[in-house]
Every structure is written in structure tokens, then in C-alpha cells.
Amino acid sequence: MTKKPNVKTIIIIVIMLLVGVLGVLGMTTAKTFFSGASAATEPKNVLAKANEDGKSAVVTWVSDKASMGTVEYGTTPASLLLRAPESESVTNHSVTLSSLKANTNYYFRIKIGEEVFDNNGIPYSFKTKGATPSGTVLPVITVTPTMVASTEAKPTVVSGVCDRTTDYNKDGVVNSLDYLTCQRDQGGKAITPVPTGKCSSPGDLNNDGVVNSLDVRKCLQSQ
Numbered sequence: 001m002t003k004k005p006n007v008k009t010i011i012i013i014v015i016m017l018l019v020g021v022l023g024v025l026g027m028t029t030a031k032t033f034f035s036g037a038s039a040a041t042e043p044k045n046v047l048a049k050a051n052e053d054g055k056s057a058v059v060t061w062v063s064d065k066a067s068m069g070t071v072e073y074g075t076t077p078a079s080l081l082l083r084a085p086e087s088e089s090v091t092n093h094s095v096t097l098s099s100l101k102a103n104t105n106y107y108f109r110i111k112i113g114e115e116v117f118d119n120n121g122i123p124y125s126f127k128t129k130g131a132t133p134s135g136t137v138l139p140v141i142t143v144t145p146t147m148v149a150s151t152e153a154k155p156t157v158v159s160g161v162c163d164r165t166t167d168y169n170k171d172g173v174v175n176s177l178d179y180l181t182c183q184r185d186q187g188g189k190a191i192t193p194v195p196t197g198k199c200s201s202p203g204d205l206n207n208d209g210v211v212n213s214l215d216v217r218k219c220l221q222s223q
Helices: 007-041 176-185 213-222
Strands: 044-050 057-067 069-074 082-085 090-097 105-112 115-117 124-127
Touching (some): 044 124, 057 105
Antiparallel strands (some): 057 090, 069 082
């Protein structure tokens, strides 16, 4: 004869069945809950913009629900060892990555809580720009003035012979014409030819109050 199960055994079986059912329902509920949370905080419109200095970049994204994420980055997809966390929960995210190398490829992923978003297994990437020089130093050019010799003939001074106090041309006035006349007579070359005729004593033609070689020049030019 087959022995019938007692009440205690039946109760234990029922309890085990209930525990199993509740466990399955609980896992489904938890999975649904965490799936919903993950979808709400999932990064969207992920962008990385390298700055002009070649040393930094800004990673931005948006999420449906406010969250606080961390950007993990590095120079290879397998070495995302650097971290740049956010300081508050937001829906419009912006994280600055600093101390980067110029003209270098970088890879990154976004971690929110224990969830990692890495572009479906392929980390996001960007390339920094070339370093911008802080300033351009222009060469200092020193201009050395060039002395140009005058083409105008200078009088040859006969030391000890001609002076500027003698009326050498006997026109009654002591001026530069007398000095030029003396130089000519001593064999020197005068700046202005010693005039003859009416230009030997032209008067104050330029109205400067002095009769000198400038008046003679003007007189000679008018002839």
C-alpha cells in the first residue's frame, strides 16, 4: 500500500512553491525597476569637444532623469584610468577633461552609479588639438643709420689766412662773401661762386635782416 503524505509534508511543498513563485515575481519586478532607472539616466546626444589650447576638452550629454555621472577616459580603449566626476545631479551634463596631451586621441565612457555606458562596447573618442603658442616673439631688428656723404662742396679753409672780420671784397659789408672771396684768392673752393656784377652786393633779398650768401644765391638764381 502506498503511504499517503502527511499534512506537514504538504505544507512544506506548498511553502516552497510559494517561495519560488514570489522569487520569480520579485526578480522580474526588480529587473523592470532597474531597467526603467537605467533608461531614464542613459546618456543621450553624447558629444566631446576639444578646446583650442590642446590641453582640455568638454564632454556633454543629456538624460531624461537627473543623475550624477563620471567620465572615465584614457589614451586607449583598454586603459580608461582617468576620472572626471560631476558634482551634482542634473539632466544637462557637462564635464571638463583637463591635463590632456596635444594632438592625441582619447577614449571615454560614462558611468552612472554602477551602470556603464560605453557606446555599445565601443568607447566614445575625440582628438585634442595642437598646442597653441602663448605668444610669438618677433626678432629685434636694429637699424643702423647710414651716413650719406653730402655732394655739396665744402670750402677749403686755409688756416691762418682767411677770417670772418675782414671786408675782402671791398663792398663795405663784412659777411660770408668776404670769407668766400678770401678762400677763392687763396686757392680754396667756395660753396657758392663768388658773384660779380650786381650780385656781388645784392642787399637783403630774403628779408631776414642779414646780407649774406643766401641773398647772393637768390640773386644768382633770378638771373
